[in-house]
Amino acid sequence: DARVTQTPRDKVTEMGQEVTMRCQPILGHNTVFWYRQTMMQGLELLAYFRNRAPLDDSGMPKDRFSAEMPDATLATLKIQPSEPRDSAVYFCASGLGGEQFFGPGTRLTVL
Amino acid sequence: AQSVSQHNHHVILSEAASLELGCNYSYGGTVNLFWYVQYPGQHLQLLLKYFSGDPLVKGIKGFEAEFIKSKFSFNLRKPSVQWSDTAEYFCAVNFHMNYGGATNKLIFGTGTLLAVQP
Numbered sequence: 678d679a680r681v682t683q684t685p686r687d688k689v690t691e692m693g694q695e696v697t698m699r700c701q702p703i704l705g706h707n708t709v710f711w712y713r714q715t716m717m718q719g720l721e722l723l724a725y726f727r728n729r730a731p732l733d734d735s736g737m738p739k740d741r742f743s744a745e746m747p748d749a750t751l752a753t754l755k756i757q758p759s760e761p762r763d764s765a766v767y768f769c770a771s772g773l774g775g776e777q778f779f780g781p782g783t784r785l786t787v788l
Numbered sequence: 789a790q791s792v793s794q795h796n797h798h799v800i801l802s803e804a805a806s807l808e809l810g811c812n813y814s815y816g817g818t819v820n821l822f823w824y825v826q827y828p829g830q831h832l833q834l835l836l837k838y839f840s841g842d843p844l845v846k847g848i849k850g851f852e853a854e855f856i857k858s859k860f861s862f863n864l865r866k867p868s869v870q871w872s873d874t875a876e877y878f879c880a881v882n883f884h885m886n887y888g889g890a891t892n893k894l895i896f897g898t899g900t901l902l903a904v905q906p
Contacts, residue, residue, distance in 0.1 A: 710893075710894075719896075719898050719899060720832075720878065720896050720899070722893065722894075722896075725893060732893075733893065768831060768832070770832075775820045775839075775882040775894075776820075776822070776834065776837060777880075777894055778834070779824075779831040779832040779833070780831060781830075781831050782831050
């Protein structure tokens with residue numbers, strides 16, 4: 678049963694620290710998405726890739742966030758430096774042909 | 789700009805009541821339509837999808853949705869809800885561009901929080 682995996686599942690860090698979240702998409706999927714979910718803003722698309730190339734990162738604060746796909750089996754989302762307002766659940770999703778499959782999420786708490 | 793609207797933000801029902809959650813989108817072209825469910829503390833899971841064919845789509849756990857192109861709607865229904873259906877429900881749309889290709893990007897509605905009372 679293929680599924681998207683994300684690590685870590687939970688991360689607590691202090692303001693100013695670097696945070697790296699990792700995602701392994703489903704093998705064969707050609708699109709990867711990063712979302713952020715908070716109570717106040719709901720589900721927001723941060724960035725997405727097709728065939729490892731970044732297509733849209735307009736939802737991402739560029740000064741502190743970066744998203745990469747070093748290879749087809751790994752997508753990363755990095756925050757440096759982190760701030761308390763970055764506290765949220767970050768979901769990765771992978772897809773093929775329009776349908777998306779979500780990972781379990783990384784719950785980030787920045788103190 | 790393409791957008792997706794879910795009119796009911798919070799719905800409270802008793803067990804065995806019927807459910808209908810509204811979803812409308814703002815685009816006259818070709819679309820793929822989805823409903824996702826997020827149980828408390830979990831990730832989004834696909835309930836059902838529409839790509840083409842019969843506009844009445846059946847999904848998992850007794851859910852169905854009907855695509856009405858003339859109304860730009862894709863409402864979710866279930867004839868009899870259970871306590872275990874308590875969750876947040878998201879409508880999502882994949883818009884096909886004029887050149888015929890799908891964007892792969894899903895536009896999500898703001899979600900409807902359903903609470904089913906036993």
